[in-house]
Amino acid sequence: MPPGPTLLIVESPKKARTIGAILGSGYQVEASFGHVRDLPQRELGVDVASGFQPKYVPVPKARQRLARLRTAVGAAGRVLLATDPDREGEAIAWHLAVALGLRSGAFGRVAFHEITGRAIRDALAHPRGLDQALVDAQQARRVLDRLVGYQVSPLLWHKVRRGTSAGRVQSVALRLVVEREREIAAFVPEEYWTVAVSLAPPERPVDAFRAGLVELDGRKPELRDQAAAEAVVAWLRDEATRYAVAGVERKTREKVPPPPFTTSTLQQAAAGRLRLGAKRTMALAQSLYEAGAITYHRTDSVHSAPEAVEVARKVIEARFGPEHLPERPRFYATRQKNAQEAHEAIRPTDPARLAADLKASVAADERRLYQLIWQRFLASQMAAARYLVDTAQVEAVHPSHRARLEARATLLAFPGYLAVYGVEEGEEEDDESPHPQPLSREAGEGGGCPGPADGTPLPQTGPQILSGGGGAEREDPTPTSKRLPALQAGEGLVCLGVDAAQHFTKPPPRYTEASLVKALEALGVGRPSTYATILATIEERGYATLTAAGGDRRRAFVPTDLGMAANDFLCRHFATVVDPAFTAGMEEGLDDVARGEVGWRDLLARFYGPFSEALAAARAAEKVAVPAGAASAPKSRPRSKGRRAAPEPTGESCPRCGKPLVRRVSAYGPFVGCSGFPECRYTSPLPGPGPREMGGR
Numbered sequence: 001m002p003p004g005p006t007l008l009i010v011e012s013p014k015k016a017r018t019i020g021a022i023l024g025s026g027y028q029v030e031a032s033f034g035h036v037r038d039l040p041q042r043e044l045g046v047d048v049a050s051g052f053q054p055k056y057v058p059v060p061k062a063r064q065r066l067a068r069l070r071t072a073v074g075a076a077g078r079v080l081l082a083t084d085p086d087r088e089g090e091a092i093a094w095h096l097a098v099a100l101g102l103r104s105g106a107f108g109r110v111a112f113h114e115i116t117g118r119a120i121r122d123a124l125a126h127p128r129g130l131d132q133a134l135v136d137a138q139q140a141r142r143v144l145d146r147l148v149g150y151q152v153s154p155l156l157w158h159k160v161r162r163g164t165s166a167g168r169v170q171s172v173a174l175r176l177v178v179e180r181e182r183e184i185a186a187f188v189p190e191e192y193w194t195v196a197v198s199l200a201p202p203e204r205p206v207d208a209f210r211a212g213l214v215e216l217d218g219r220k221p222e223l224r225d226q227a228a229a230e231a232v233v234a235w236l237r238d239e240a241t242r243y244a245v246a247g248v249e250r251k252t253r254e255k256v257p258p259p260p261f262t263t264s265t266l267q268q269a270a271a272g273r274l275r276l277g278a279k280r281t282m283a284l285a286q287s288l289y290e291a292g293a294i295t296y297h298r299t300d301s302v303h304s305a306p307e308a309v310e311v312a313r314k315v316i317e318a319r320f321g322p323e324h325l326p327e328r329p330r331f332y333a334t335r336q337k338n339a340q341e342a343h344e345a346i347r348p349t350d351p352a353r354l355a356a357d358l359k360a361s362v363a364a365d366e367r368r369l370y371q372l373i374w375q376r377f378l379a380s381q382m383a384a385a386r387y388l389v390d391t392a393q394v395e396a397v398h399p400s401h402r403a404r405l406e407a408r409a410t411l412l413a414f415p416g417y418l419a420v421y422g423v424e425e426g427e428e429e430d431d432e433s434p435h436p437q438p439l440s441r442e443a444g445e446g447g448g449c450p451g452p453a454d455g456t457p458l459p460q461t462g463p464q465i466l467s468g469g470g471g472a473e474r475e476d477p478t479p480t481s482k483r484l485p486a487l488q489a490g491e492g493l494v495c496l497g498v499d500a501a502q503h504f505t506k507p508p509p510r511y512t513e514a515s516l517v518k519a520l521e522a523l524g525v526g527r528p529s530t531y532a533t534i535l536a537t538i539e540e541r542g543y544a545t546l547t548a549a550g551g552d553r554r555r556a557f558v559p560t561d562l563g564m565a566a567n568d569f570l571c572r573h574f575a576t577v578v579d580p581a582f583t584a585g586m587e588e589g590l591d592d593v594a595r596g597e598v599g600w601r602d603l604l605a606r607f608y609g610p611f612s613e614a615l616a617a618a619r620a621a622e623k624v625a626v627p628a629g630a631a632s633a634p635k636s637r638p639r640s641k642g643r644r645a646a647p648e649p650t651g652e653s654c655p656r657c658g659k660p661l662v663r664r665v666s667a668y669g670p671f672v673g674c675s676g677f678p679e680c681r682y683t684s685p686l687p688g689p690g691p692r693e694m695g696g697r
């Protein structure tokens with residue numbers, strides 16, 4: 001009897017179809033539809049006394065799938081587990097092996113970072129065993145999150161509000177949002193004024209330019225009110241004041257291209273350029289990966305395969321010209337500490353393939369995201385952009401005063417990588433290189449001089465939170481234009497007008513999805529696979545809303561009263577759980593487990609001792625007063641047998657769309673949902689045998 005086909009098991013049906021089409025006959029590709037085993041929904045599922053032994057049960061929806069897979073295993077000549085190339089993918093492969101009764105040596109583990117014929121066949125030629133250290137790291141994360149979620153959530157239910165829940169990483173994100181909101185509320189704007197002078201060479205009034213006041217009598221000007229500004233304007237306008245060019249400097253500034261996308265930078269750029277939320281971005285990227293269009297999309301690496309770089313260089317030379325191609329390929333070093341998810345950045349599997357080439361196989365939003373990934377990857381291999389920056393120093397001398405003014409012009413001399421990637425106004429930058437203003441939208445251009453213009457904060461319970469770039473913002477006093485006239489040091493100038501402008505310092509901005517991801521990454525909180533879930537969870541639980549304010553197209557997180565109450569309770573009683581430094585330290589501990597340097601049970605034991613003490617203290621705490629409007633949902637009532645009960649109104653409104661909330665029941669128990677489903681998918685848990693934890697990968 002001939003041997004059976006080689007069985008490949010992957011997670012998703014779309015991925016299975018793509019791989020099946022590549023491999024053809026002789027292979028059977030089946031999907032597990034994600035996880036097949038997990039901790040039980042209605043109990044803790046962790047035996048703390050027995051070394052944190054997890055109790056795994058089949059996922060309800062996977063029972064029929066497992067039966068089909070067992071049949072396929074029995075008929076196969078060889079079994080290969082081809083789940084995703086990260087920790088969670090390794091854990092899914094391990095769970096599959098256990099659930100299907102595959103003994104060690106009876107199957108192979110293969111992993112690839114792109115779904116292409118070359119990558120798949122190379123993986124099939126080099127099967128390996130399971131990496132138990134990666135499996136243990138994922139087990140430790142799952143157990144750790146369950147211990148926090150299922151033991152802190154009941155306290156929030158009783159002490160804050162029914163339906164609330166806690167999560168190890170999400171609670172840190174919520175704390176950032178809440179503390180930023182309180183920083184904004186406590187912010188007191190300070191008035192200040194800037195002064196600018198319109199100047200020109202005496203014989204060339206058409207060469208007028210504007211210079212800003214940067215030094216007054218040897219000190220930085222501090223003009224705190226209109227009277228102070230008008231006093232300076234008066235002597236700058238005085239006929240006795242003499243103006244002369246003190247110096248002119250021209251510099252060439254290079255702006256190097258950013259590296260190809262990681263998960264976090266893709267989410268940031270997609271939010272700024274495509275107005276896509278993190279969750280939507282990851283769903284589109286998942287689809288593109290499974291279609292074989294891009295490499296694996298959960299990664300914190302910026303490395304690119306040399307063969308892909310070579311193809312990109314050929315595309316650049318053909319489409320943009322050899323002048324846009326640097327002498328040598330660019331290779332980037334990963335800045336993220338303990339980068340561990342995948343071994344490559346996110347890039348097109350074939351850099352020569354354009355978004356238009358995918359029209360027949362992927363949807364419009366997927367093509368938009370692919371175009372952004374393609375642009376970023378090509379840009380990463382292109383020449384730097386070059387700017388000419390001219391700066392003129394002007395001295396103003398009055399019998400009683402002396403001042404220094406400055407004018408600047410920035411001109412794009414060579415676009416380099418900007419020819420493909422461009423610059424978006426107000427875009428969240430995700431790399432650390434300096435960025436001159438876009439030349440198409442300069443600030444401070446043109447014009448003459450019209451003359452002068454007529455609650456108790458919660459005490460810190462841990463180390464100070466990194467604010468992610470907050471603080472009072474001030475306008476740059478130096479006007480920037482496209483060009484300055486030809487000027488010589490010592491050349492006299494005439495004043496055409498002086499004007500003063502009133503400003504107020506600005507508070508730090510609220511977190512957008514992009515800036516919150518950036519802050520979490522900078523703090524070392526979470527990993528590529530968790531960012532989208534973190535952001536979605538704090539919104540879906542009603543702890544914060546995404547709101548567009550002040551005409552800004554970018555939506556920002558605004559904490560709700562419920563979110564503030566939940567955060568305050570956690571800060572008072574579980575300072576370590578919501579401490580970014582502690583959470584980042586746990587991520588490093590999980591990395592140590594993944595490298596085989598620390599046992600996963602030892603890591604959990606170090607955490608659980610102090611955590612259990614905090615739990616005991618929190619149980620004795622008084623109930624938190626939540627503002628009106630956040631009342632508890634009514635208790636569940638039994639349904640009659642034989643027919644589906646009508647949804648029961650809760651008397652509350654959906655925090656996302658304002659429609660009435662109703663009580664529903666799913667296979668996992670009772671919950672509150674929006675009556676506007678499916679247009680609005682807001683949900684919140686109701687009491688059952690055990691609360692549901694805040695989800696996360």
